[in-house]
Structure formats: structure tokens, C-alpha cells
Amino acid sequence: MRTSVALSLLGAAATGVAAQSQKPLPTAVAVNNNPVGLVAEAVLPGNNIKGKVVVKSGDGGVGTQFNIELSGIPEDGPFTYHIHVNPVPENGNCSATLAHLDPTERGEDPVCDKSKPETCQVGDLSGKYGAITKGQTTFSASYLDKYASLVEGTGAYFLNRSIVFHYPNKTRITCANFKITNAGPAPFRFQPTGTGISSAAPIGTNPAQTTGGAPSPSGTMPVEAGASFSTSSMTSVVAALLGGAMMLML
Numbered sequence: 001m002r003t004s005v006a007l008s009l010l011g012a013a014a015t016g017v018a019a020q021s022q023k024p025l026p027t028a029v030a031v032n033n034n035p036v037g038l039v040a041e042a043v044l045p046g047n048n049i050k051g052k053v054v055v056k057s058g059d060g061g062v063g064t065q066f067n068i069e070l071s072g073i074p075e076d077g078p079f080t081y082h083i084h085v086n087p088v089p090e091n092g093n094c095s096a097t098l099a100h101l102d103p104t105e106r107g108e109d110p111v112c113d114k115s116k117p118e119t120c121q122v123g124d125l126s127g128k129y130g131a132i133t134k135g136q137t138t139f140s141a142s143y144l145d146k147y148a149s150l151v152e153g154t155g156a157y158f159l160n161r162s163i164v165f166h167y168p169n170k171t172r173i174t175c176a177n178f179k180i181t182n183a184g185p186a187p188f189r190f191q192p193t194g195t196g197i198s199s200a201a202p203i204g205t206n207p208a209q210t211t212g213g214a215p216s217p218s219g220t221m222p223v224e225a226g227a228s229f230s231t232s233s234m235t236s237v238v239a240a241l242l243g244g245a246m247m248l249m250l
């Protein structure tokens, strides 16, 4: 009797645990509006592991492409790595970067299931894509992550944060901040192409242009210059017309 009560209590407890672990994990939001052309990199200080993590907007702004190239990795791996919430301070102290980037607040437990990356901490890169295995002295990885964001002001934005590598006992071996190396095209920057100048100018045909009177510097011609350019050519057209009229009158 006492045994059966104890067993049923155990059963209830087990059911409770099972119910708790089955609670669905929050899912991260897939990012599809990353700024196209944006590139950033985190270069490791190189005291131990050397190399860098280059990130860029995925095709069409969908996801973030990570390209990682490392060397000089010590033998005592495996090493995990993550995006941490805070940047590395001037003194290089990796502990100051605090915890993993985790905008869904799913926490460390249960551990990341790489078959369901949307349920992992956004910053848990080695959880989602694999750690640096023991004995590996170089490491390269290339993957598209859908959840890390390059859109400033969003919870999963990480270019103001850091990447941190860990020893197997979780202490921090090295860390670095992300820096933007190419901001991509500015939203309203004039894009000179073969047809860009004539479409920007108010007049369809521009005589000065066809004579090559004022070569435009490649790639940097602002709209204002285009406008004044066509104004001066308008003046010359008017002067020519006036000249012609004068000739006729004489």
C-alpha cells in the first residue's frame, strides 16, 4: 500500500517534469530586411586564437552570412563561441561582455537543438552550427543565420556587441567587437550608371554632354552638380538661339 502511494507520487512527479520540459521554447524571428551590402568584421586580438569573423547581409537582405577563418587554436578544445550582449571594453576583458545574445530569453536550458535553430539563443553560434572540435588548430566555417540581425535598433542586432570564444570549462579564451567595414549603399546616394546622368538631368538631351565638355568623375557625381551642369548648358543653348536670331535680324 505504502509502496503504491510512493510509486504514484513518483509517477506524478515524473509527469510534472515531463510537462515542464515539453513547454515549447520561444522562437526567434527570421530577419529578411538586413541592409544589403553591409559588411562587418570582428578581428581577434591574436594572443592565442588568430583570425576573424566576417558578417554580411544575406542575398536580398535575408539572414546574415557568417564567414569564420581561425588559426593558432590550442589543442585543449573543443571550443564554443557565441555573440555576447556587451562589447569588449578597451582593456580587452572578455568577462565584461556578459551573457549570450538571447532576445527571446529562452535561456541556456535545454541546450540548443541544432535541428531547430529558431529555438536556440540567437547568439549561440556554436550551438547552432557546431563547435571547434578538439585537436583542430585551424577552423573555417561559412553559414547563413536567419536570426542574427544587422538592423540597428532590433533586439537581435549584434554589430554593437561582441563574439566570444570559450574553453571547454566555459572560461573565455578570446573575444572581439564587430566593426562595420562597408556600410553598403546609402539610401539616397546618386548611382551613376550609363543612363544615370540623363535621367537625373531635367532636360533629356544635353549638348555639352555629347561633346564631352565636362567629364564626370566616376562614381561620385552628386545630383547638385548634374543640375548646375544642365543649367549652364541651358544658358549656352539660349545664347546660341539668341545668336541665331541676331544673325537672322541682320
Ligand SMILES: [Cu+2]
Pocket (backbone or CB within 6 Å): 081, 082, 083, 084, 100, 164, 165, 166
Ligand atoms: Cu559565450
